[in-house]
Amino acid sequence: MAGIWSVLLYVFGVLVGLFGILIITARTYIYWGFRECNSKASMKGKVVLVTGASAGLGKEVARDLAQRGARVIMACRNLAKANKVAEEIRKSTGSDLVEVQLLDTSSMASVRKFANSFLKNETRLDVLVLNAGIVGPASLTYTEDDHELTMATNHFGHFLLTNILLDLVKRSSPSRVVVVSSRNHQYTNGFDPDDLDNKKRPYIGSYQSYNHSKLCNVLFTKQLSHYLEGTDVACNALCPGSVMTEIFYKLPGVLWLQIIGVIVYFSGKTIAEGAQTIIHLAVAEEEANTRGEYYENCRVCPTTDQANDMGLAKKVWEKSEELVDLRAEERHY
Numbered sequence: 464m465a466g467i468w469s470v471l472l473y474v475f476g477v478l479v480g481l482f483g484i485l486i487i488t489a490r491t492y493i494y495w496g497f498r499e500c501n502s503k504a505s506m507k508g509k510v511v512l513v514t515g516a517s518a519g520l521g522k523e524v525a526r527d528l529a530q531r532g533a534r535v536i537m538a539c540r541n542l543a544k545a546n547k548v549a550e551e552i553r554k555s556t557g558s559d560l561v562e563v564q565l566l567d568t569s570s571m572a573s574v575r576k577f578a579n580s581f582l583k584n585e586t587r588l589d590v591l592v593l594n595a596g597i598v599g600p601a602s603l604t605y606t607e608d609d610h611e612l613t614m615a616t617n618h619f620g621h622f623l624l625t626n627i628l629l630d631l632v633k634r635s636s637p638s639r640v641v642v643v644s645s646r647n648h649q650y651t652n653g654f655d656p657d658d659l660d661n662k663k664r665p666y667i668g669s670y671q672s673y674n675h676s677k678l679c680n681v682l683f684t685k686q687l688s689h690y691l692e693g694t695d696v697a698c699n700a701l702c703p704g705s706v707m708t709e710i711f712y713k714l715p716g717v718l719w720l721q722i723i724g725v726i727v728y729f730s731g732k733t734i735a736e737g738a739q740t741i742i743h744l745a746v747a748e749e750e751a752n753t754r755g756e757y758y759e760n761c762r763v764c765p766t767t768d769q770a771n772d773m774g775l776a777k778k779v780w781e782k783s784e785e786l787v788d789l790r791a792e793e794r795h796y
């Protein structure tokens with residue numbers, strides 16, 4: 464009997480040891496490359512729109528930009544939650560230029576309503592931060608527009624929003640579009656631009672739909688930058704790194720995500736650290752003229768041939784136009 468306990472204790476010790484080594488290795492790797500935004504740029508007089516600012520990275524970006532004096536519009540789906548966060552930001556920064564507006568990026572009707580009201584009420588948009596995001600649900604889910612939920616939330620909603628607001632962004636130049644993607648855009652087995660809504664292939668799971676949507680974020684950035692050539696609008700994509708936020712435990716039933724969440728909790732960046740590359744692309748003077756790049760840790764980072772494929776970027780753009788039913792008056796490139 465005592466023998467069994469010693470073996471179990473030994474196995475437990477080995478597992479704890481391995482977990483410790485994994486955490487230390489991951490932490491070392493993350494902090495080795497980490498760089499923070501060292502720009503002290505003021506954002507006084509600038510109007511900034513951040514999608515998904517009610518939690519995590521978006522909240523931290525909204526707080527930082529409010530601290531720099533920007534007027535910050537937090538475009539969020541849960542008004543009660545977002546209003547509490549806005550109040551917190553107003554208190555901690557002393558800024559009264561923070562406001563919440565309703566936007567559900569997974570609903571094209573909500574995006575159109577929000578964007579058209581924005582155009583009516585605002586005279587400029589200096590920085591558009593496309594941040595809202597989810598990891599897909601455990602089973603294939605379609606929205607009211609018949610879009611796959613993850614693709615709708617992470618890509619289609621931002622695609623449509625940017626198109627509708629693009630003329631205002633151009634008129635406000637020098638201006639910027641910052642697209643929050645993920646390094647996961649590099650792991651996209653089975654990506655098919657003719658099947659962005661996952662109607663033809665089997666739904667392998669939330670990981671795949673998330674990665675496909677994050678590839679679309681990068682390809683969208685590339686194609687938009689191409690259309691913005693000759694303008695004074697900077698447009699770049701980024702990965703914030705592994706950051707312990709609500710994204711890991713919002714979706715019940717996705718066990719693997721919660722396990723990754725535990726690892727990220729011990730080894731990942733803090734939210735303030737994770738927000739640095741987003742803030743950098745929104746404010747740093749040296750990024751005013753960069754276009755179509757992918758960033759990690761506040762510097763340009765190489766990516767895959769697939770994410771650099773301009774033919775694929777054009778195809779995804781055209782398919783997205785079709786799927787969100789982009790209208791003539793919403794096209795400004």
Ligand SMILES: NC(=O)c1ccc[n+]([C@@H]2O[C@H](COP(=O)([O-])OP(=O)(O)OC[C@H]3O[C@@H](n4cnc5c(N)ncnc54)[C@H](OP(=O)(O)O)[C@@H]3O)[C@@H](O)[C@H]2O)c1
Binds near residue numbers: 616
């Ligand atoms: N955390 C990481 O390790 C990591 C790594 C790579 C990339 N990213 C990217 O970073 C971005 C921010 O994620 P996070 O980690 O900060 O996650 P988070 O804490 O869960 O925050 C996500 C934000 O997006 C909002 N949101 C989700 N669905 C929305 C919808 N349909 N309409 C409007 N807003 C919506 C959420 O609103 P509610 O508060 O109402 O839920 C929340 O404000 C995402 O694009 C994610 O893909 C994160």
